[in-house]
Amino acid sequence: MQRLSLAIPLMCLASLVHAQTPRALPDNREPILVSKAERNLVLAEMREFLHGLHNIHYSLARKDMKGVSIMAKPMGPLLERLPGSLKEKLPEGFTELAIAQNEAFQSLARLAENGSDVAPALEQTAEILTYCSGCHDTYRFDVPLAPKPRR
Numbered sequence: 603m604q605r606l607s608l609a610i611p612l613m614c615l616a617s618l619v620h621a622q623t624p625r626a627l628p629d630n631r632e633p634i635l636v637s638k639a640e641r642n643l644v645l646a647e648m649r650e651f652l653h654g655l656h657n658i659h660y661s662l663a664r665k666d667m668k669g670v671s672i673m674a675k676p677m678g679p680l681l682e683r684l685p686g687s688l689k690e691k692l693p694e695g696f697t698e699l700a701i702a703q704n705e706a707f708q709s710l711a712r713l714a715e716n717g718s719d720v721a722p723a724l725e726q727t728a729e730i731l732t733y734c735s736g737c738h739d740t741y742r743f744d745v746p747l748a749p750k751p752r753r
């Protein structure tokens with residue numbers, strides 16, 4: 603009996619530890635090979651996207667449609683902000699998603715300029731987010747490791 607009373611908490615502890623051990627999830631995203639500097643550049647653009655969405659949400663909450671349009675317009679054209687040498691490395695699917703996302707940002711800007719209510723503008727913002735997550739589910743940036751120097 604005493605052994606059993608010890609066994610149960612031990613089993614619970616074991617399952618808790620098991621639940622907290624990170625499982626090795628497969629990464630099925632397509633790698634895009636870039637240099638470290640290129641990766642830094644594109645990730646900085648990405649963080650700007652997040653800042654921009656944050657500001658758009660604040661403007662929507664305040665029904666400030668002018669603010670929405672001012673924020674949304676320049677956010678779209680990601681590709682225009684990247685150097686040609688980097689654009690050449692991007693797969694067609696990536697480029698298409700970036701172009702479609704830009705159009706979704708421009709539609710949001712137009713809605714806001716035309717005095718839209720908050721709900722349709724919010725729906726359009728959700729549409730933009732489908733491009734963020736669609737691309738994140740599909741691609742990752744990889745910096746190839748430099749070959750080890752021979753001794």
Ligand code: HEC
Nearest residue numbers: 645648649651652696699700703733734737738741742743
């Ligand atoms: C066309 C493809 C594409 C689109 C569209 C896209 N992203 Fe990304 N984003 C990426 C890739 C690729 C990475 C790097 C993922 C990796 O290497 O693990 C990334 C990384 C990020 C990161 C991490 C930055 C860091 O410093 O590590 C953030 C934040 C981010 N994206 C936000 C966004 C937001 C918000 C949107 C939508 C407004 C968006 N992205 C749209 C491709 C995209």
